[in-house]
Amino acid sequence: MTRPELPCASTFALALALAALVAGCAAPLPTTELPPTRVVANAPEFPDLRDYRGVIDCRFAASGLDQVKIAELARNAQMDFIVPGDRVKPGQSDFGVGGYTSEVLFIPGGSFEAGGGEIVAVNLHAPIDPGKSASDLIGAIHEQGALAIALGPANFRTPDDYALADAIGIYSQQQVWAEQSPRALFLRAIFFSADRFLGAIDQRPDRNLAAYDRLAAGARVTLLAGMGGAENMAVMGSRVGTFEQLFLFYSTHLIAAERTADALIDAIKHGHAYVSFDLMGYVNQFAFYAQTGSAKTMMGDEVQLAPGLALKAELPAAADRIALVLNGSEIASATNASTLEFAPTSAGAYRIEAFRSGRPWIFSNPVYVR
Secondary structure (H helix, E strand, O other): OOOOOOOOOHHHHHHHHHHHHHHHHOOOOOOOOOOOOOOEEOOOOEEEEEEEEEEEEEEEEEHHOOOHHHHHHHHHHHOOEEEEOEOOOOOOOOOOOOEEEEEEOOOOEEEEEEEEEEEEEEEEOOOOOOOHHHHHHHHHHOOOOOOEEEEEEHOOOOOHHHHOEEEEEEHHHHHHHHHHOOHHHHHHHHHOHHHHHHHOOOOHHHHHHHHHHHOOOOOOOOEEEEEEEEEEEEEEEEEEHHHHHOOOOOOOEEEEOOOHHHHHHHHHHHHEEEEEOOOOOOOOOOEEEEEEOOOOEEEEOOOOOOOOEEEEEEEEEEEEEEEEEEEEEEEEEEEEEEEEEOOOOOOEEEEEEEEOOEEEEEEOOOOEEE
């Protein structure tokens, strides 16, 4: 990774002086609302399913940490699963040890650079030539029965490169970090607490969401988030952008009957998933679904437009704003609320965005009204 550009001498001297004044109130880890122990919650309105939280596209090879250490950090952050995402090399057949490590479920995976973007494979188990085009990579991943995630669709040269992906990664801290000024990152790391520093990269991914919405308007495709590698930026004797911090920053939730590789892969495939920025408030459960009479349809699934159909969102606590988005356009909202209900009058892909303090908190998968 390229070393950050250092500020000029005078700015740096001022930074040192001021940092000495604020060092006592700086915290190495972001503030969280993690409960004392991990309790996997039942999915609201779907009591036979449970809400598992974890990380997809965890690139830890360059950090010097092995799977055992990553599992320990993930367990401390109360993660249930990890999908590795280190860059795949020619002939490689090791994509992480599947199964449980220190109580965390690992599903083998890896990433490829292609078409100007990145493809992450979930449940990879055989070599794939990383020199293939993006569309050919997705085909090769599917031939193994694995899932393909197009990470950061706005970075691809053409939508055709990711049109057949199973899922779209709308956010990756590694991609957001890379778009920042190294000097600004360094100075923010000196003066900001971990909460404020990570909050500055908690940004609504406008271009990626627009690309996702265009795709979801015509086909069912899962929305989720990737992680990337730990930045480990050295700042005055400490590190910023560590896995310890990032695991407390945000997570992808999968709604499944059990914590097994098959069940979680099925949840990804069907869009039974959402993204939470736990820095804005720990999320242990969330629901977005359609209801007609007593029948309920989970996010990721299809429902027929009919009289009495209602779309409902249930958050774990109040958001400053909840927005209902139809094919990329906001059509309804609620403020200072933990629920939203809407009666749709047209077909399309409906999804939820929730915000706190002007920053993203929760992104849901759509309910597809047909």
